[in-house]
Amino acid sequence: MYDKIVDFLLLTAPNTRYVVLATLLLGLSAAVVGCFTLLQKRSLSGDVVAHAVLPGVCLAFLVTQVKFSLYLIIGASLTGWLSLLLVDYIKNNTKIKEDTALSLVLSGFFGFGVMLLTYIQKTGSAAQAGLEQFLFGKASALIGADVWVFAALSALLILIIFLFYKEFVTIIFNKSFAISLGLPVRLMEFLLTTLTVLAVVLGIQAVGVVLMSALLITPAIAARQWSNRLKIIILIAALIGMFSAWLGALISYLFPQMPTGPWIVLVASICAFGSFLVAPKGILVRLVKQKKHRNRVLLENIVKTLYHIVEEKENKGIAIESILEKRNFNFSKKHLQKILIKLEKQKLLYTKDERYFFTELGLQKGKRLTKLHRLWELYLTERLRIAPDHVHEDAENIEHILTPELEAKLEKLLAYPKQDPHNRNIPY
Structure with missing residues (x-):
C-alpha cells in the first residue's frame, strides 16, 4: 500500500x-x-x-x-x-x-x-x-x-x-x-x-x-x-x-x-x-452561538433577579432559596448553584456564610439590565400604546441585545423617566 x-x-x-x-x-x-x-x-x-x-x-x-x-x-x-x-x-x-x-x-x-x-x-x-x-x-x-x-x-x-x-x-x-x-x-x-x-x-x-x-x-x-x-x-x-x-x-x-x-x-x-x-455560518457554528446566547441570557436573568431581591432587601446577602422563590427558572437548586459559581468566576458575586452578595461589578450589571427592561416597557406603553400587562415578555427579550447607543437614545427619547409603567423605579 x-x-x-x-x-x-x-x-x-x-x-x-x-x-x-x-x-x-x-x-x-x-x-x-x-x-x-x-x-x-x-x-x-x-x-x-x-x-x-x-x-x-x-x-x-x-x-x-x-x-x-x-x-x-x-x-x-x-x-x-x-x-x-x-x-x-x-x-x-x-x-x-x-x-x-x-x-x-x-x-x-x-x-x-x-x-x-x-x-x-x-x-x-x-x-x-x-x-x-x-x-x-x-x-x-x-x-x-x-x-x-x-x-x-x-x-x-x-x-x-x-x-x-x-x-x-x-x-x-x-x-x-x-x-x-x-x-x-x-x-x-x-x-x-x-x-x-x-x-x-x-x-x-x-x-x-x-x-x-x-x-x-x-x-x-x-x-x-x-x-x-x-x-x-x-x-x-x-x-x-x-x-x-x-x-x-x-x-x-x-x-x-x-x-x-x-x-x-x-x-x-x-x-x-x-x-x-x-x-463560519455553518450549522454547528450557529448552534454554538445560539447556545452561548441562551447561556448569556440565563446568566443575565439570574443577575437581574438577584438585583430585584437586593432592591427590596439591599445587599444584605441572598439565600439560594430566595432566588428560586422570586422567579421560576424551571431547574433544580443544584443547577442554580452551578450557575452562581459561574457568576462568582466572572466576579459578579461572592459568597459569605452560604449567602450571595453582589460585587460592585455585579451590582452595576444588575442595575443596567433592570433599567433596560423598565425603559423598554415604558417605551412600548408610551410610544406604541401597548397595555402595561402585555409588555413584560417583549422587554424580557430585548433587554439582552440593547446596545449602549440604543440605551442612550431611549433615555433621551423618554426624557430620563423615573418610573416604569408599573410604578417601579428605573435605576440610573
Whole structure:
C-alpha cells in the first residue's frame, strides 16, 4: 500500500499521470464555472446539459465512427447547448414554468441518447466498445491525447472568465445596471451558457453524464459557505474541485475496483456537507452561538433577579432559596448553584456564610439590565400604546441585545423617566 501511494504521488506510471492531470483540470474548470452557474440560480441547468450531451456523443460517433475525444466533445457541446436554448424558448414562449421545462428537456434528450446508444451497441461495430462508459464515466480510460484536449478547454474556460470577469459579475448581480452601461447582455449570457456547456462536456468522459452536474455545482456550494466575496468563493471552489479530483483518483488507484468519477463526486459532497457544518455560518457554528446566547441570557436573568431581591432587601446577602422563590427558572437548586459559581468566576458575586452578595461589578450589571427592561416597557406603553400587562415578555427579550447607543437614545427619547409603567423605579 505504501509503495502504491508513493508511485501515485510521483506519477511514475503514464496512465496514472494522464488520469491525475485530466481530473485535476476537470475539477478546476468545473468548479470555477460552477460558481457562476450557481450565482445565476441555474444549478439545474448543469443537470440538463449533463444528460443532454449523451445524444451528442452518440451522433458524433455515428458520423465519425471513432471515439476521438475532440469529435465527441464537439457533438456533446452542440446538443448540450441546444438543450439550454430549448429550455429558454419553452420558458419564454409557453405557459410552462422553468422547472417543468428543465424536466421535459432533460428527460427528452436523455431518452433520445439512450435510444441512440442502444442502437449503436446493436450495430456490432467494434469501435463502439466502451461508449456506454459515458453514462457513468471511466477516468482510467483517459489517454495522453485526452489530457491535451482537457488542458486546452480548461485554459479556454479560465481565460474567458478572466477576460470578462467584470461583465459577468455585473450581469449576474445587477442586470439592469449592465444594460444601462451598454454592455452586450445577451452576448454575455450566451457566453456564460456556453461556459456551462463546455464545463459539463469536459467531464463526461471521466465522471459521466449522470454525475457531472454534481461536480459542477457541489464545489461552488461548499465554497459559498465560507465567504461572501466572489473571488474568494471561486478560489475555494477551485481548491475543493481539485482536491476532490486528486483524492478520488488516489482512492481509485489504491482500490482498482473503486470507480474514479463517483469517488470524485463523493469527496466533493463530503466537503460540501462538512462546510454546511463547520463554515463560519455553518450549522454547528450557529448552534454554538445560539447556545452561548441562551447561556448569556440565563446568566443575565439570574443577575437581574438577584438585583430585584437586593432592591427590596439591599445587599444584605441572598439565600439560594430566595432566588428560586422570586422567579421560576424551571431547574433544580443544584443547577442554580452551578450557575452562581459561574457568576462568582466572572466576579459578579461572592459568597459569605452560604449567602450571595453582589460585587460592585455585579451590582452595576444588575442595575443596567433592570433599567433596560423598565425603559423598554415604558417605551412600548408610551410610544406604541401597548397595555402595561402585555409588555413584560417583549422587554424580557430585548433587554439582552440593547446596545449602549440604543440605551442612550431611549433615555433621551423618554426624557430620563423615573418610573416604569408599573410604578417601579428605573435605576440610573
